[in-house]
Amino acid sequence: MAVKVFYESDVEVATLEWLVELGYEVAFGPDIASDGLRPERNSYAEVILIERLRDALLAFNPTLPDSVIDDAIRTIRIPKQTSLIENNRAFHKMITDGVDVSYHNDKGRLVHTQVKVFDFNDPLNNDFYAVNQFTVIENRVEKRPDVVLFVNGLPLVVFELKTAADEKVSIKSAYRQIKNYQKAISNLFVYNAFNVISDGLHAQAGTLTSNEDRYMTWRTIDGDVIASNKEPQLETLIKGMFEPRRFLDIIKQFILFERDGHNYRKILAAYHQYHAVNVALEKTYEASAVEGDRRIGVVWHTQGSGKSLSMVFYAGKLVLSHEMSNPTIVVITDRNDLDDQLYGTFAKSQDLLRSIPVQAETRKHLRELLDGRDSGGIIFTTIQKFTPDESDNDGPLSNRRNIVVLADEAHRSQYGFSAKVVKTKEEAFEKYGYAAYMRESLPNASYIGFTGTPIELADKNTRAVFGDYIDIYDMSRAVEDGTTVKIFYESRIAKLNFTAEHDLIDENYDEITEHQEEVQREGLKRKWARLEAIVGAESRIKTVAKDIVEHFENRQETRVTPAGKGMIVAMSRRIAVELYNAIIEIRPEWHSEDLMKGKIKIVMTGSSSDPESWQKHIGTKDTRETLSRRMKDNNDELELVIVRDMWLTGFDVPSLHTMYVDKPMRGHNLMQAIARVNRVYFEKQGGLIVDYIGIAENLKKALTEYTESDRGTTGVDTELAVSVMLEKLDIVHEILHGHDYSKYFTGTSSEKLKVIMETIDFVIGLRDDGKKDFLKVSNELAKAYSLCSTTDTAKKYNVEIGFYKTVRAGIIKLSIDEDRKKTIDQLDAEINQLISQSLESGEVIDIMSEVGLNKPDISILSEEFLEEFKKMRHKNVAVELLRRLIEGKLRMIARKTIVQSRKFSEMLDEALRKYQARLVDSTVIIQELIELAKEITEAANISKDSGLSEDEYAFYEALASNMTAKEVMGIDVLKEIARELTKKVKASATVDWNIRESVRAKIRFEIKILLKKYNYPPDDPSDPNNYDKSVQLVMEQTELVYDNDQFYIKLN
Secondary structure, rough: OOOOOOOOOHHHHHHHHHHHHOEEEEEEHHOOOOOOOOOOOHHHHHHHHHHHHHHHHHHHOOOHHHHHHHHHHHHHHHOOEEEEEEEHHHHHHHHOOOOEEEEEOOOHHHHHEEEOOOOOOOOOHHEEEEEEEEOEEOEEEEEOOOEEEEOOOEEEEEEEEOOOOOOOOOHHHHHHHHHHHHHHHHHHHOOOEEEEEEEOEEEEOOOOOOOOOOOOOOOOOOOEEEEEOOOOOHHHHHHHHHHHHHHHHHHHOEEEEEEEEEEEEEOOOOHHHHHHHHHHHHHHHHHHHOOOOOEEEEEEEEOOOHHHHHHHHHHHHHHOOOOHHOOEEEEEOHHHHHHHHHHHHHHHHHHHOOOOOEEEOOHHHHHHHHHOOOOOEEEEEEEHHHHHHEEOOOOOOOOOOEEEEEEEEOOOHHOOOOOEEEEOOEEEEEEEOOHHHHHOOOOOOOOEEOOOOOOOOHHHHHHHHOOOEEEEEOHHHHHHHOOEEOOEEOOOOOOOOHHHHHHHHHHOHHHHHHOOOOOOOHHHHHHHHHHHHHHHHHHHHHHHHHHHHHHHHHHHHHHOOOOOOEEEEEOHHHHHHHHHHHHHOOOOHHOOOOOOOOOOEEEEEEOOOOOOOHHEEEOHHHHHHHHHHHHHOOOOOOOOEEEEOOOOOOOOOEEEEEEEOOOOOOHHHHHHHHHHHOOOOOOOOOOOEEEEOOOHHHHHHHHHOOOHHHHOOEEHHHHHHHHHHHHHHHHHHOOOOOOOOOOOOOOOOHHHHHHHHHHHHHHHHHHHHHHHHHHEEEEEEHHHHHHHOOOHHHHOOHHHHHHHHHHHHHHHHHHHOHHHOOOOOHHHHHHHHHHHHHOOOOOOOOOHHHOOOOOOOOOOOHHHHHHHHHHOOOHHHHHHHHHHHHHHHHHHOOOOEEEEEEEHHHHHHHHHHHHHOOOOOOOHHHHHHHHHHHHHHHHHHHHHOOOOOHHHHHHHHHOOOOOHHHHHHOOOHEEEHHHHHHHHHHOOOOOOOOOOHHHHHHHHHHHHHHHHHHHOOOOOOOOOOHHHHHHOOOOHHHHHHHHHHHHHHHHH
């Protein structure tokens, strides 16, 4: 009995079963097509189920005339923009806010209103419908998504499912197919809320604009329990996202369109954001009630996991809540640059927030903004503006209860209550922490804190203001979910002559950070200055500069992913400038006076009183925004920035892979800074922190506040990566045991090339399992090396690992899959480039001549070319190349003739089976493959001399495969049948065989009538072994010819 494989169709069935459990009605796409059993569409171009939509609109808007409903349907059906994302945004607004319509009522008065599309108050009143195999034709292009979810007749979600049984098919294939659909049948995606992709094992959701990295898992159903790895991800995602109440909640409140320059990015909330916001809303209602304590709580979502967007989603749902009576939201930060960054995020999300946020310039302005309204509005301010001043010292800013304060980074020392006595020559006065002023200014407001780092155990102030944790999404879970990457630590300390001075500064660190309150102790200022002088010594700066240049260049060269960006954190502006000068002295080509050019820049503020040499580096807000855009542009030459405190919080550059720390930092400031490198970017293996000043102990102390699992994913010493690298290196040595490749490390360029080719040949000769092991382990080795390439241990293996990477790439290019197939010339060029990069001389060598072949014209398998394979020195490479050439030819044959395709494929499979099982050696298999290639060429020549066209000969072969028919009926009669068959099929080619089942049945019937006319096959019909088999073969050839004609019709 054959092994039962879990096919794509099985994943599709499982999807529908789970949806049925949730109360969805399901249907088979062809059944509801215009020519189906119970049609719901007028044509395959129509993507909305109109009658379902009409029924919903009539039910939800009973007071509106039918003509108004028709107008609303027309507005939904006819997009007004040219851009898909803009049409999608306009439609999203229709389903969340209603369709704008105007009409004259009975009294002749013009009425403006909205037609409600969904019933969000009672989700079960809506129509939830799942359709599989939903065919769409647009501009004569036909596509058939696996499953489409409709709500009230609108296609909101597209599922693309792949089989779990085929190791060559991954979730990446599903992602690529969705992207192709978005281009080919864009009309379907005008109404798309989001997509789901799955390969049977993994499942992810993403929007129209999500790149592959931003398709995310959904790991919980109810928000309380994280699904184990034993449970199917697709089941968790479906039950977690598509339960009707949750699904409509996501649609209405957890999708936003963020303006990105001239375009929009569509963002779908992650599961941790969705559940945290809903828990926070419940806590808000409790805290703001008459008996509530006004402390909503703290949301700890680790840096890089979308904390700012969590705040946006919370604010967006809060403004619509009936319980809060249209509250005013006050968003506070503790620095102007953070205020600008967070304000920018909110300002880009106006659709979801349904209002335009404003920034308070002063305490007086803040009072005016609060006094000027009884409800509503989103106001941004810094916490310093709550401090009374001479211009405004007149009691609370507002006594209203429907004010909610959102504090960003709610753990900072500025939120304290304690009083300090400040002395001047003339007077002494008490100064309180900002938390006290904030509470006094808004005594009846409710407070919620959002933080990317945990509250310190000893921090009583944060809890006093905001309460305890509402939700925790720590670094470990973020790494596990693929939301962030691990952070690695590398110590490269440039020695300092530290005395107890450093410890004194450490003890009082909170008092001397750049963000300290206005009053600072002069003694501590002096201590900081003395440390700055030691760190900024000329000789030390030159040492650090030299090391950074070498280290960064090495990082860029050895990364597995495309080259990214780096950041240097300096202790002072003076050190930043001098470090810049030292670096460009080493690499003058990195410097440019032009803001839009140069590989390295300083990001810092200053004034006209600063030294003249600093002035060219001192930027305005516009300057910093320009540099920010350049840094975020992966195609921009700007790769390295030097900062003191700018960009250490709230600045996201996913491609930032390395941070060089030369500034004392600790606690939250340290954790927020190093989190700049934890963003996901392509296949980025991790972020790296390079320590020049000795932050290791502070890093350990900071991590004590984190969960135990977090300590294993942050600050991981690069020695761990070194140990992984050495382990993988040992495995590669075992795989290559018995093969001598030592000449690569001592020989000339031409000798190295020979060793590379011999090693490729050796690995291919290990057959499938050995080859797969080498490809897998050498890839893991390269990734581990990329994380520790600058360590002394890793440097010893630089050349060796480069050799393995070259061999691996060569094998992949030789055994490349059909989706990425290349001609021999392309293969030649790519391997030449690869090898020239691995050889110091940079000499380019003809790879084909090296393996013993002249460059062929692969459109024909000429006898001369085939004979050259016998002479090749590397026999396993010869087998691989021959296999690829024959498979390429067979793919061409398979599009034309069933008989030849099956015959030659079986011969190839049998030959390769013997080779893989080591029943024959490479010399014998080469001869067999050459003979097979010759036979394929000979078969093509026979068809040309038959007097039949290509399609006619294919039918003839199908007919003649019945030996009785060939003997009894004769060749001429079979040829005549073949001509008639071809003519009949061609005559029907204008109708799409795939979508017109009735047409298919009609053609099958006509073919059988034609065969019966000639009494074909002459076998006894009661003997199914020959009779049915022969008829079935002819029918398969008919479908193949028909499909080819359809393909060429669509092309033209």
